[in-house]
Each structure stands twice: as C-alpha cells, then as structure tokens.
Amino acid sequence: MKKLVVTMLLVAATATTAHAGLRVVGKGDAMRLDPTSFPPAMKANYEIVRVKCVKCHTLERTIVAIQTGVAPISGQPFDRNATKAYGIKMLRKPDSNMNKAEVKASVELMNYLLTEAEK
Amino acid sequence: MFLKKQTAAVMFLLGISCAPLLAPGTANAIPAFSRQHKTECSTCHTIYPELNEFGDAFLKNGYVYPHKKEGAKGGAQGAEPGNEWSVISGLPQQLPVSLTASADLAYDEDAADGNKLDLSTRSITLQAGGSFRDLFGFFATYNLYSQGMQRASSLLNPANNTNVPPGNDPDLDELFLVWRQAFGSPVNVKVGRFEPKLSMWKKSNRILPVPSYASTTYRVGLSPFSSDATEDGVELNALLGNRLFVAAGVVDRNGQDREDGYGHISLKIGGTDLKGKEPEVDLEKDSVWDFLSVTLGGFGYWGQNGEFNANGVAQNLNNFRRIGAEADILYQRLHLKGSGSFGRDSNPEFASFDAVVDSKAYTLEGEYYLGAPVNLVPLFRYEYLNAGYGTIKRLTPAIAYSPLQNVRMSVEYTHSIAPEGTGNIAFASIAFSL
Numbered sequence: 001m002k003k004l005v006v007t008m009l010l011v012a013a014t015a016t017t018a019h020a021g022l023r024v025v026g027k028g029d030a031m032r033l034d035p036t037s038f039p040p041a042m043k044a045n046y047e048i049v050r051v052k053c054v055k056c057h058t059l060e061r062t063i064v065a066i067q068t069g070v071a072p073i074s075g076q077p078f079d080r081n082a083t084k085a086y087g088i089k090m091l092r093k094p095d096s097n098m099n100k101a102e103v104k105a106s107v108e109l110m111n112y113l114l115t116e117a118e119k
Numbered sequence: 120m121f122l123k124k125q126t127a128a129v130m131f132l133l134g135i136s137c138a139p140l141l142a143p144g145t146a147n148a149i150p151a152f153s154r155q156h157k158t159e160c161s162t163c164h165t166i167y168p169e170l171n172e173f174g175d176a177f178l179k180n181g182y183v184y185p186h187k188k189e190g191a192k193g194g195a196q197g198a199e200p201g202n203e204w205s206v207i208s209g210l211p212q213q214l215p216v217s218l219t220a221s222a223d224l225a226y227d228e229d230a231a232d233g234n235k236l237d238l239s240t241r242s243i244t245l246q247a248g249g250s251f252r253d254l255f256g257f258f259a260t261y262n263l264y265s266q267g268m269q270r271a272s273s274l275l276n277p278a279n280n281t282n283v284p285p286g287n288d289p290d291l292d293e294l295f296l297v298w299r300q301a302f303g304s305p306v307n308v309k310v311g312r313f314e315p316k317l318s319m320w321k322k323s324n325r326i327l328p329v330p331s332y333a334s335t336t337y338r339v340g341l342s343p344f345s346s347d348a349t350e351d352g353v354e355l356n357a358l359l360g361n362r363l364f365v366a367a368g369v370v371d372r373n374g375q376d377r378e379d380g381y382g383h384i385s386l387k388i389g390g391t392d393l394k395g396k397e398p399e400v401d402l403e404k405d406s407v408w409d410f411l412s413v414t415l416g417g418f419g420y421w422g423q424n425g426e427f428n429a430n431g432v433a434q435n436l437n438n439f440r441r442i443g444a445e446a447d448i449l450y451q452r453l454h455l456k457g458s459g460s461f462g463r464d465s466n467p468e469f470a471s472f473d474a475v476v477d478s479k480a481y482t483l484e485g486e487y488y489l490g491a492p493v494n495l496v497p498l499f500r501y502e503y504l505n506a507g508y509g510t511i512k513r514l515t516p517a518i519a520y521s522p523l524q525n526v527r528m529s530v531e532y533t534h535s536i537a538p539e540g541t542g543n544i545a546f547a548s549i550a551f552s553l
Contacts, residue, residue, distance in 0.1 A: 092398075107402065
C-alpha cells in the first residue's frame, strides 16, 4: 500500500511537471503570462517586457514564439541566439525607447521562458 | 532683351526648383506589406514613409522578408492546409493593394495669384507591392487623384522627363518586377518603370517627402531631367558581402535610339547589415558601434534628352551627366543625411547652339526621434542649389508627428534665398495610408 501511494505521488508529480510549460492568461491580443511562479528577478524582467514591448507588438507574438520555438512572422527558429538578436533589434530601433539594461532583462526573461517551455 | 530673357530663365528655374514645395510627393509606405506579413508598420518605418534599417533591407531584398527561411522553398513547406492554391500559383493570398491620401495646407506670402493660404491641395495614391513565391518582387504606384498642386505631370515637357510617350497618361509613377537572385546568382533583375537607383534613398524614403532633396530633384534649363524621376529601364543590382550594394542600369528614353546609363554603389559600416541581420552587441559593455551605423554611397548618370519634334523625335539634343556622393549616419535617435550632386548639361535650353551649364546641389538634413511616448521628430534641412543661373539656398525647420503608425502630420517652414530675393513658405500636411 505504502509503495502504491509513493508511486502515485511520483506519477502525479511527474504529470504536474509535464504540464507546467508557460502559464498563460487570456487569448489573442489580451494574452499575458502569469508571473506568479517566476523567480523575483524574472518577475521584475517581466514587468519591463509587459510595459515596453507592447508599444510595438502584442505579448501574444512573444508567447507564441516561445511556445512553438518559431518566430511567427519570419518563420525563423526562436532560440537563445534569436532572443538576443531580437533584443538588439529593439535596442537599435530609435523609437523603441528601450535602453541596454532593459533589453538585457528582456532577453534574460525570454531565455528563462524558453527553458520553462521546454520542461 | 537679353536681360529679360535671363530674368525669365531665372524665374522659371526658381519656379521649377520650388515646385516640389507644393507637391505632395508619393508616399511609398504601403500597408499591403503590413497585412501580408502580419506585422506593424514600425517594423520597416520610423515615421512613415521613411524606412528604418530593417525596412531598407526589405526593400533591397526585393520586397521579401529578410532572412526568411529558404526563400521560395520555405514558403511551399510552410503552406497551411487550404492555401496550396496560393503556393502552386504563386499568387499572394490577399490582394496586395493600399491607398495613401494626403491633405495639405500651404501658406505662401509671395503667392503669384495672391492666394496666400491654400487648403485645396490633396491627393490619393494607389499602391501595390509584394512577392510571388519569393522569386519575384513587384511594386506599383498610381496617382489616382490630385488637386491644387503641381506635380511632374503639370510641369512643362513631362513626357521627356518621366519618359512617357506623348499623349499617354503620366500618372503611373512606378510599375516594376524584380527577378530575385536570377539563375541562383546574387543579382536581382529589375524591369519596368521605376526610380533608377542613384541616391541611397528613394524620394519617398524621408520623413518629409515634400520638398524633395534639391540634390536629387534639381533641373537645369529646359531639361526636365532630375535624378529621382521614374523612368522605363532595366536594372541589375546585388548585395555583395552583406554590406555592399551595387546597381547599374539602362534607361530607354523615348524619341531617340540611345539609352541612358547609370550606376550606384553604397557601403554600410556598422549597424544592421543590408540583409537585415543585427550586429553583435555586448549587452554587458558599451561601445560606440552599438548604435552607430555609417553608410556611404556614390552614383553617376549619363544621358541625353531633347525636345520632341512633330514626329516625336528628340532634337536639339542635350547630353547631361550627374555625379553624386552621399552619407547616412545613424546614432541612437539622431539621423544625419548628406547628399551632394554635380552635373553638366551640354545644351539644357535645347537651343540650336550648345551652351554648357555646370550645376551643383547639396542637401544636409538632421533628424532626431523623440520616440515613445510621443512619436515626434524635429528636423532641420539645409539645401544649396546652383543650376547655372545663380545660387538658391533653402532652410527648412520642420516637425513631424505620428499619432498612429499609419497617420503622419507635419508642419514645416521654408526660407529661400535666391538672387531675386527671399521667400517664405509654410506647409502643413496630414497623410494616412490604409
């Protein structure tokens, strides 16, 4: 009986991990991430992304890219190289209003989310 | 008599040189691209129609999204169920058409007809652009309607300049096809009616399309040629090493059996490369090259024109050439542009006896993007022009504002200093694309 309970607990724990992924709230243009389970540093980074990135595009685009591993517009792989390239692209956009520290925080968040999405 | 003729010539030249002040220009930012790629206008534009670095790469890539995976093959592999017809036929899934409209207000304290304030200037332009299976790019602009403004079609001898056969409607501004990377080579073949690649910037690739830069729009004597006029031709262009762009072409001018020729070369140092790839930036350390990009360019044009006789044959020919150099410097929110052009016309008056005229023009422009939360761009432009009949200088402070990405408002003021006196024109414009 004891073995059965332990086994069931292990299965339940595994199932929970398998469905962890990204916790997403809302749909379409209103799509957001649920940052409650983020580490404190990533929560701060998410605030930057939530405020700055939506000037030009919805968070749905970022979330879909992370979930699928493919940038939805270019069709290019969305991996750690891509997150930095997109960050630099936004940094160099004259009207993006993002400084280097904010871009660095955004790239770190996207890399963290990629790791989480792979779990 | 001579003095009267010379004065008339100067007045004519001044009129021609100032004509762009009242012309709306053609805004070639087209929402068709935005719809096709499901992305915002700011992907390619700062304040439309001016292109940003990525937009320039999109243009040079023949209207195909830069570094798209495997080009045409990628499109076929990525076809969604139900869209096979589009992939097989090569047709875009939606009609790639856009409209741009503008309404302007001009105040000219020296208006010849006494009508200093003019609000009856407006235009609507139809545009189309896109690609067929990433193998061909295409672009077209057609002036549907304009009122109360001078345009190329209302200037004297437009057919000579824009290379439209006499009697035809010159409102088709551009219509061309680009065969991308022909035969697997890096060479793109452009055929049709287009602005020959001389300047680094298309005439519409500016925050303020009006007035257009003196260095690329000036005319000499009665010759209607300007280096930014659209013409019928064939052009080969290529990206070499991701940062060098070269172009060369021939123009088939009506009324004569000799073709014009031109060439362009530009090199970009720093910044996003010409294929849209971002530079390597260290997010931990600062470097001046994080934000700095410098593009240097040069061009040359050799051609011949004349006035048509009754048979439509050019006579009293004028051999002309233009040599130019340009620089584009972008550092964070500051954008500087410099353009200079030298020219020689053997007979710009189309007279029986040649009278050579040397010409030169410079334009310097500085823009500063204030960026979020207010998409406001103050700019200042200085222009110098001597087309053989005295020096004209123009000083233009302006401000442009884009409350939405497809709406642009601008206010500008131009102070002109010419041999026969000074002039002041204030110009307000609102334009939108859909």
